[in-house]
Amino acid sequence: GRASAAARRCVGLIEGLMAEGRATATLSSLLTSGRSATKTAVAPLTRRTTPCGATRPRGTSSRPRFAPTRPVLGHRHLSTTTTSSSASASSMSETHKTSTHFCDACGSETSVLVPEGDNRPRRVCQNCGKVHYVNPKVVVGCLVEHTCEETGARQVLLCRRAIDPCRGLWTLPAGFQECGESTSEGAARETREEANAEVSIAAPYAHLDIPAISQTYVIFRGTFKHASASRSGSSLHSPGQETLETKLFDLEKVPHEEIAFSSVRVVLGKYAEDVRRGRYSFHHGVIEKEAGVAASSPRFKLAQYTGLPTEHKL
Ligand SMILES: [Zn+2]
Known part of the structure; x- marks a missing residue:
């Protein structure tokens, strides 16, 4: 005044x-x-x-x-x-x-x-x-693992976005952590909201920082709560309001060129490596890029990367 x-x-x-x-x-x-x-x-x-x-x-x-x-x-x-x-x-x-x-x-x-x-x-x-004070935001998300009942193939759940940014591209169910919830609760909530899927959180899987846009990603592994041999995978998920389509992808069929966010691209790449090796790691790194650079662009890189082997068996 x-x-x-x-x-x-x-x-x-x-x-x-x-x-x-x-x-x-x-x-x-x-x-x-x-x-x-x-x-x-x-x-x-x-x-x-x-x-x-x-x-x-x-x-x-x-x-x-x-x-x-x-x-x-x-x-x-x-x-x-x-x-x-x-x-x-x-x-x-x-x-x-x-x-x-x-x-x-x-x-x-x-x-x-x-x-x-x-x-x-x-x-x-x-x-x-x-x-x-303005501080970075935490994005929480879930890598939902599934084994195909028919083929036995390992699959992951992806959501095709119905909203900008990156409308039409695929992502893991993820979003900003809400006040009053833990990161794992947030990951399960986002999966419920975006893919109508109830998941059990298994373990933390990746922690990625993106300083250029002041965001930190915390990604958990999870599985469908109600998965059973008598229930097909497709009945376990469906598009939420912000999602055009949900789909379980065999790992080798993940559309890496149509992924919405660099962080998600990194997580899916690390997950494919883990499965190939037959061992989980916990992944940490810093994504270096300019704000607005697309995940399909080569203009981002993963720096200060550490992969810590965990006790979990694939
Ligand atoms: Zn004042």
Whole structure:
């Protein structure tokens, strides 16, 4: 509430620059040099970033050009710490992304600032000082194993997505972990929701990090709860609301080129290796890629990979 219109304009400009990934130096200089920053020349913007993240051509904005008359800072809780040079540009830009620019405690406007003792920009309430941390999300999922009653072939359950992203492509049943549930409960719930399948969770199977999009995948192995010799595999699953089709694939028939997510592609590849060797491992690794790179693209790689043999028998 107390910030002047000029300061608000300044904050807006910084937010726009941050969204464009080019503002760390500008932000730091503004934060550290205080009043002298008001005389800093700022290169003309060739595009503006709207609050929703879309860019618009120069000249279509009604917002005034950058013309600060006083420093951005005025909040006693905030230090003038410069941003860490070790953090990548993408992770830096993630740390203050929220769906709202207003404080979830008091409703006042927030600013993007580096809090005292911190090393990266966060959304900080201009009124009550609450720091709004944004942390990675956990995706939980299940690799449902099955043995075909007729052929004895080992199979896995895949879902063809009915929604974007990656509509029409195949994935393991998986989704964001909900508050109040464990990762294994979440994996079973996602399998129920996306494939109408009740599963018993057998063991953790893979843990993959994707820092570029701030996600961690936790995948469990599971089996159908009600599988029996008298019941065909196809009666054990059916498409949920977000799924076009569910299908048990023999391992050698898994459509690796039509998989929705790089993480799922890695898990299915590791699973095929395990089955070939006749031994499970627990798989950990970091998927390195740019945000938006498709799983069918060669432009992602699995780094820092560790496969730990487990006691479980195939
Ligand atoms: Zn607040």
